Amino acid sequence: MRHKVYTREHILKAAYELIEKNGFTNFTARNVAAQMGVSTQPIYLEFANMEDLKQTLIKEIFDDVSKKVFSVEHTGDKLIDISINYVNFAQKNPRLFMAMYLDEKGGGRAMYDHSYVFFKETILQEEEYKDLTEAYIEALFHGTWITITGLAALMLAKVVVPTRQQTIAIIENSVNAILESNYEDNNLSNGSK
Incomplete structure (x- = not known):
């Protein structure tokens, strides 16, 4: 009798x-196994533990x-496009977005780091961003991330319902404010005005 083999991809x-x-x-291993209709054994044959499965999945x-x-x-x-795509992803896949980006037990930190x-x-x-310093890129990422995550969450909750152009304007204004703020901070710290 042939036994069905459950691969890493199935899990x-x-x-x-x-x-x-x-x-x-x-x-949990039980719930993943139940989703597959099998025991937990195939999971532990393919993954060291549930954290290994979770991080691989993320x-x-x-x-x-x-x-x-x-x-x-x-x-x-590209910066604006990534931001638009992030907000679009949240709108089209709300449960997955919340699990991967907002759930404290989920992918939050790992997704942040990968992102x-x-x-x-x-x-x-x-061309516009290729000469930015690491500190500038970090500030730009953090500021943009806060803006688009907040925007996506508010749109999911139907608190705000901006048009596509309004969404783009919100993102562009945020990016420009971050770039200007860091430019001024760098000039002040370098002793120039």
Whole structure:
């Protein structure tokens, strides 16, 4: 009699489906196994523990989203495009967005870290941003991240419902304010005005 083999990909798919429906609140080996209709044994044969499965899943989701979602061009400015795509992702995948970016038990910190690396690599390809210092890039990322996460969360809650142009204007204003603020801070700290 042949036994069905559950590969790493099967387990990751079931884990993805589980968090897409319920977030990370009930992310247990039992629940992932139940999603697959098997015992927990295949999970522990493929992954060292649930944290290993979780971190692998977060990385796979981020890689998939960065290729299929964050890379879509809208304005020609990669920084603005990443921001628009992040807000769009939240609107189209609210449960997954909340699980991956807002859930304290979920991907929050890991997604933040992956996003920073992607953000930095992407904007350094732009002529306008290629000479920014590490401190500038960090400030730009943090400020933009706060703006777009807040905007996405408020839009999900239907507290604000901006048009596409208003969304772009909010993002552009935020980016410009961050760039100007850091420019002034750098000039003041260098003794120039």
